[in-house]
Amino acid sequence: MTEPGTRAGMKGPFFRDYMLSVGNMHGWSDGDPFMVNYVGHPLQGAVASFIWIQNDAQRYRLAEFGKNKDYWKSRLRATAWSWAYSTQFELGPLSEASIGNVQNTWPQQGFVDHVITPSVGLGWTIMEDFLDKHVILPFENRVENNWARMMVRSWLNPGRSMANAMAFQVPWKRDTRAGIYSYTAATHKPRVPSVDDLSSPRELPTFEFTTQPVLQKFGSNYCLGGGANGAFRLNTNWQLVVDVSGCTVYGLGANKSGDTLLYQVGPRWKPAPSRKFSPYVEVLFGGHKITQTYTDPAMKQDWEMRRNQEEAKGLPPPKPDFMDFQESNALALKAATGVDLKLTSALALRLANLGYVRTWTSPMNGVNFNNGVQFTSGIVLQMGTW
Numbered sequence: 001m002t003e004p005g006t007r008a009g010m011k012g013p014f015f016r017d018y019m020l021s022v023g024n025m026h027g028w029s030d031g032d033p034f035m036v037n038y039v040g041h042p043l044q045g046a047v048a049s050f051i052w053i054q055n056d057a058q059r060y061r062l063a064e065f066g067k068n069k070d071y072w073k074s075r076l077r078a079t080a081w082s083w084a085y086s087t088q089f090e091l092g093p094l095s096e097a098s099i100g101n102v103q104n105t106w107p108q109q110g111f112v113d114h115v116i117t118p119s120v121g122l123g124w125t126i127m128e129d130f131l132d133k134h135v136i137l138p139f140e141n142r143v144e145n146n147w148a149r150m151m152v153r154s155w156l157n158p159g160r161s162m163a164n165a166m167a168f169q170v171p172w173k174r175d176t177r178a179g180i181y182s183y184t185a186a187t188h189k190p191r192v193p194s195v196d197d198l199s200s201p202r203e204l205p206t207f208e209f210t211t212q213p214v215l216q217k218f219g220s221n222y223c224l225g226g227g228a229n230g231a232f233r234l235n236t237n238w239q240l241v242v243d244v245s246g247c248t249v250y251g252l253g254a255n256k257s258g259d260t261l262l263y264q265v266g267p268r269w270k271p272a273p274s275r276k277f278s279p280y281v282e283v284l285f286g287g288h289k290i291t292q293t294y295t296d297p298a299m300k301q302d303w304e305m306r307r308n309q310e311e312a313k314g315l316p317p318p319k320p321d322f323m324d325f326q327e328s329n330a331l332a333l334k335a336a337t338g339v340d341l342k343l344t345s346a347l348a349l350r351l352a353n354l355g356y357v358r359t360w361t362s363p364m365n366g367v368n369f370n371n372g373v374q375f376t377s378g379i380v381l382q383m384g385t386w
């Protein structure tokens with residue numbers, strides 16, 4: 001309601017413009033700054049997850065971080081909802097694509113939010129649950145000052161606090177213990193593990209899901225972003241990996257912007273999957289898409305003036321004719337090695353993944369992307385062990 005471009009985009013044939021907006025999606029970046037894509041959207045994903053948890057069955061709603069099946073099942077259920085919510089928010093019938101045709105306007109066509117919101121949002125949700133059990137709860141057991149409890153509960157769990165507010169509850173509400181005024185350490189009764197929780201878990205996970213920040217280097221240019229991958233177990237030592245990551249390229253020069261999207265699949269050899277430290281090597285094949293844009297400052301200023309004139313008349317903005325848009329999509333190969341640290345039967349920490357990336361994309365504006373290095377780390381959710 002507050003953005004003239006969105007209001008102008010609501011004019012015209014609804015279904016035609018909606019389909020054009022959806023069909024215009026390509027590449028990784030959507031023009032938003034780093035804090036929006038990699039902090040704000042994961043927080044949005046966590047809020048959506050906590051909204052689901054608030055309304056889930058009691059066995060899942062009351063589950064706390066730890067070695068129990070109900071907790072990890074509840075967070076996976078919440079992440080599925082977060083993905084559905086995020087996709088609807090971006091491309092659904094009542095979304096940015098339909099209300100205002102946002103994706104039809106440069107530079108908001110990338111897929112970054114579709115990957116980052118639910119995947120990094122899952123990591124954010126688990127982090128808040130960990131803090132609530134291992135930082136906030138011990139603090140409350142020692143400090144009975146209401147104001148201190150209020151601030152610690154609210155500030156260290158921002159996603160849960162926002163979800164509480166949207167449910168017309170106080171931000172510091174907890175389903176697992178009383179409020180800040182009546183709560184004492186003796187009243188907190190942790191959920192009693194079920195028989196299934198106490199049964200012997202499988203030693204090896206059947207599936208691993210990883211959410212990860214990404215740092216790439218091609219020549220003198222750095223690329224910072226994020227992504228996610230899934231690993232399906234084939235046997236004791238081998239996994240099939242599907243990996244999608246993207247990043248914004250820095251150092252292209254004045255009036256230039258760019259991003260890359262890497263999508264690959266391949267085998268991973270992990271010879272010690274049940275140990276505390278699990279090294280591995282992997283070889284992935286797929287594609288590498290590069291998008292670069294040069295913006296002519298003088299032409300952009302003229303376009304902005306024409307856009308303001310069109311918006312004043314209630315018309316959609318003119319096409320951005322001030323850009324030189326280039327794109328390349330070609331085969332990519334990555335050979336990488338890494339090591340995971342097992343924290344629990346359900347959770348591991350990817351300490352490092354370092355890989356060599358060989359692509360066959362064409363050089364663009366003097367930048368060669370054929371040889372590069374990629375570094376990732378992240379949180380690994382292991383399924384089938386609980």
